Amino acid sequence: MRHPLLVLFAAALLAAPLLVTAALPARAEITITPVTSPGGLSAWLYEEHTIPMITIESSFQGGAALDPEGEEGVCVLMTGLLEEGSGDLDSTGFAERREDLAARFGFDCGRDDISISADMLSENRDASVDLLRQALVDPRFDAGAVERVRGQLVAGLEDDATDPGATASRAFFAEAFPGHPYARPTNGTLEAVRALDADAIRAAHGAMLTRDRLRLAVVGDITPEELGPMLDRLFGDLPATGPALPPVAEPELPGTLSVTDFDVPQSLVFFGQHGIARDDPDFIPAFVMDYILGGGGLGSRLSTEVREKRGLTYGINTMLAPYDFGALYMGHFSSANDRVAEAIELTRAEWQRMAEGGVTDAELEAAKKYLTGAYPLRFSGNGRIAAQLLGIQTAGLGLDYVNRRNALVEAVTREDVARVAKRLLDPGELSFVVVGRPEGLEAAGDE
Template identity: 35%
Template sequence: MNKRHLWLVVVLAALLGLLLLIARPAAETPAGAGSAPPAAEAPRIASLAALDSQAPPRRALDIQRWQTAEGARVLFVEARELPMFDLRLTFAAGSSQDAGQAGLALLTNAMLNEGVDGLDASAIAAGFEGLGARFGNGAYRDMAVASLRSLSAAEQRTPALALFARVVGAPSFPADALARVQNQILAGLEQQKQNPGKLASRALFRQLYGEHPYASPSDGTERSIPTLQQAQLRAFHARAYAAGNAVIALVGDLSRGEAEAIAAQLSAALPRGPALPPPPAPEAPAAQREHIEFPSQQTHLMLAQLGIERRDPDYAALYVGNQILGGGGFGTRLMEEVREKRGLTYGIYSAFTPMQVAGPFMINVQTRAELGEATLELVRQLVREFVASGPSEAELARAKRELAGSFPLSTASNADIVAQLGAIGFYDLPSTALEDFMNQVQQLDVAQVRAAMARHLRDDAFVVVSAGPTVDQQPLPPPLERPAAQPAGIPEH
């Protein structure tokens, strides 16, 4: 017998042994012992059929809320399953508060863990690491965040919280670290020049928001970043990282008393000050088109118009409508018509991004440069048809089923929950916001989704930015009954 045949015999023998091992416990379990099914009963996997029309169970959240003496809003969920806790501080300290100094919010947030009195960035990192704790931070258009994950035992929790309070409440903004971080941001801005999607996105926000604070790029500009100094960062921190401007979200192995003590400690460590007002409501721009010349084989198309703020009563209906139009991946209208039937792109996506005030509704697609105009017109047509007719009953039923199935993932871990709490507190939503959303989704009908989409979208109101080469355009290929072959070339990002 050669080696190949010998190897085959060994594999078959191993498989047979495994099958016998799997079968033996069921066969040897005495009748009535435990939960083993009778021999005549169908296999357990058949029970999955019962879930076809039912949503999986969702994790019930007992959200406790209060306010600290300094004015910080606190949301807490006790979760004893793991010996750890997650903490997230959310501030109205995004780029919408830059006040003409583009990149100030980002740079201030990035410098939080670069130094405190007596500790540099390396010592801070070593301090968290030595305690098994993890620090995180980030800044966006509406908000800035700082987070901590730590073991809940007092010997780790106490020093981790003390270090976190110093980092967030009293950063020193050392000059050498500031110069280094500025250079890192400038290097990132330089890299963006080679990314047509980034170029298109920055131009799109300028066209969509004009003079509004949302038009300012969160990561600043090549001109603004080098001009920002320590004094400006300190002033921004004192104003935007004040306790009255903070939401403290806590989830984990803590009692209510321990959570109150942590919130009080952090609130007292922050600068004193009130909540900052949200930016003004933006004005809808006129429909317009901008093209950015870029040497590539593909054209990056971005379409946008003003959407909604987070507290808009149409939020659930628009979320569902967008899932059907282009937000749900494969099976959406846009993906089916643009990718599957015509092979024009690897992917096309749409999204409402609700913010403190009206955030954008955006559609993003890359296609072959010679088909850019035809693809743009097809997208406009698909939006026009969807706004006019809304989803079908089958599409709505599928979207509801998919959302019911995926919704439990939004609270699957403590990190997920603390992020949800931060958003609930920041946008001043009710504690029942998650359950309210799912209840609203399940009660929607086709007419309600169609009406909501029609109230907020117009096919002739898009601001459009394209980035790619100027080439002769070709007509749209006819749709195919079967999925088309994928377009040649590597997608550009």
């Protein structure tokens, strides 16, 4: 069960791999094979036969955004139960069987999708696929398991109630997407989770795990001819179609500042504005711009001005967040209550400076050097390769994107960054959610 705050600012698609293989050289090309199963399922395959293992990364579009109103958290609860017994195996029996096969399965519900991952030995492939299929197609949802997993989710929600970061995240999304599923917390609410029954959980299972929403990436010791039938065996008995997806929404962030009282020595601040879709032609220049403004860690402009020069925070970060149904450009930091107002004003000023002035040659070259040099590290193991392929496929970027991506970054010019900064950045829209007891800072309307 992912905490939304951690998801937002974790390095995208860099989950630790089960197996570590040599990182791809910066200029190496990899060959991705598109595979269509006899039953019509599509997948991207990267063959790697040097180690007798197979990694599967899959996702079902929709995720928590498909939670029915009043049943917030049902996606998270349902996916948390998929490994808690299926078919004739109870929770203990399922775990023992998985361990016997030396397999690893992962089930997770996020804001936009449900992710299913698996690592399995080649020699145990068929049995491991059968066990995973059973979890997906025939989960038991035993009463004892439901109460145990519900208890874990409730405990997490109770912790969130005392966590200023979780409070800020919930408030920011509620302000950005009023009336949209994104306004509701991914992990649900205490009232909703406590009221969920077996019928709601089974309904979510039938609605959210459907073949029309499935994206697949496979890496490892398997051929295209073997993969197609395996995919049909694994996913072919799931429902064909699901309910309508939520509409795409434009964030409503009109430059407001809100304060939620919280008795902590440091205020937690979420800030942001509308973002840019992942398939927008300007996304790569915007990505480079973000690295320079706030996404580049300690070397970014915001970190230099807010952290290094004035010591107002231990860290400030920004990110482009192109969610499926609404794109954001957002960031966060924490600062002492008596200094947070100054940090917010500096953030606004840097937003304005980037919008009006673009970047220097030195900033651009440093950004491109880092972004192109770091990219091969995302392919340093089977799990990372599979996650990258799934993300590229999900974004609709094409089979050749892996081999084109660094060239796209290198082609970005100062003029591109200036144009995109002027187009994207809107200091008048930049909104702040503050959780704490900030001094000299009151909630305000349009700035």
